Amino acid sequence: MLAGCLPGILPPLELAEALEVAQVRSLLGELPGRSPLDWARPFRAPHHGVSMAGLIGGGGGIALPGEISRAKHGVLFLDELAEFQTPVLQALRQPMESGRVMLTRSGGSVAYPARFTLAAATNPCPCGWAGDALRRCRCTPGAIDGYRRRLSGPLLDRIDLQVAVRRVSLENLASDPRGEASVAVWVDQHFGYLMCYTGDTLDDVARRRRSVAIEPMSCPPNAFRSGESLITLEPGQAWASSWGIRPT
Numbered sequence: 021m022l023a024g025c026l027p028g029i030l031p032p033l034e035l036a037e038a039l040e041v042a043q044v045r046s047l048l049g050e051l052p053g054r055s056p057l058d059w060a061r062p063f064r065a066p067h068h069g070v071s072m073a074g075l076i077g078g079g080g081g082i083a084l085p086g087e088i089s090r091a092k093h094g095v096l097f098l099d100e101l102a103e104f105q106t107p108v109l110q111a112l113r114q115p116m117e118s119g120r121v122m123l124t125r126s127g128g129s130v131a132y133p134a135r136f137t138l139a140a141a142t143n144p145c146p147c148g149w150a151g152d153a154l155r156r157c158r159c160t161p162g163a164i165d166g167y168r169r170r171l172s173g174p175l176l177d178r179i180d181l182q183v184a185v186r187r188v189s190l191e192n193l194a195s196d197p198r199g200e201a202s203v204a205v206w207v208d209q210h211f212g213y214l215m216c217y218t219g220d221t222l223d224d225v226a227r228r229r230r231s232v233a234i235e236p237m238s239c240p241p242n243a244f245r246s247g248e249s250l251i252t253l254e255p256g257q258a259w260a261s262s263w264g265i266r267p268t
């Protein structure tokens with residue numbers, strides 16, 4: 021559910037990024053005729069049974085782009101990470117490092133872009149209950165060890181943020197104050213000075229925006245930056261500095 025909220029808070033694509041996303045879709049014959057440019061960042065969530073060709077790219081003749089290229093400038097979400105075929109997971113390592121993938125087939129070699137933000141989730145053991153306070157895990161230590169070893173060290177080394185998530189009780193889930201809505205986070209990042217409330221729809225925000233005119237400028241997220249180009253934000257500080265804002 022958390023991963024599913026990601027697309028709602030990501031900044032829109034820049035023109036150059038939107039063109040690259042459109043190029044990949046065009047190769048796959050998936051470019052809409054009427055509005056070929058889509059400003060929303062891609063969110064791809066292939067099933068854990070996906071093949072090597074489906075995830076990395078492939079096919080006969082000239083290889084076609086896979087999910088990692090479709091997720092260019094966006095998010096690749098791999099649910100049940102340990103259930104993916106080991107060779108498929110290992111093949112992710114090089115594109116995650118270089119941001120591109122080279123595919124060689126009988127028809128020739130081709131390089132596709134593969135710069136994406138990886139989000140993944142996995143169970144702690146085959147039955148899913150290891151470490152749970154209420155239900156008992158029935159896996160053997162060997163089964164748990166083998167399950168976890170499917171995720172190799174070099175792959176995990178490339179995942180910067182890893183969080184163990186425990187069960188939340190029904191009482192806590194029902195009593196805790198509700199978090200921010202995705203639209204509130206998005207607006208806070210891009211139009212930090214605007215008031216936005218949980219439950220707001222984009223129409224509500226649009227109505228509130230009518231008192232100002234906003235000229236968007238490019239601002240790719242930190243996932244696509246490196247070194248000195250990384251943006252440092254304090255809690256509460258918004259991306260608004262990268263947007264031209266003028267009162268009307």
Ligand SMILES: [Zn+2]
Pocket residue numbers: 145146147148149150157158159
């Ligand atoms: Zn278990």
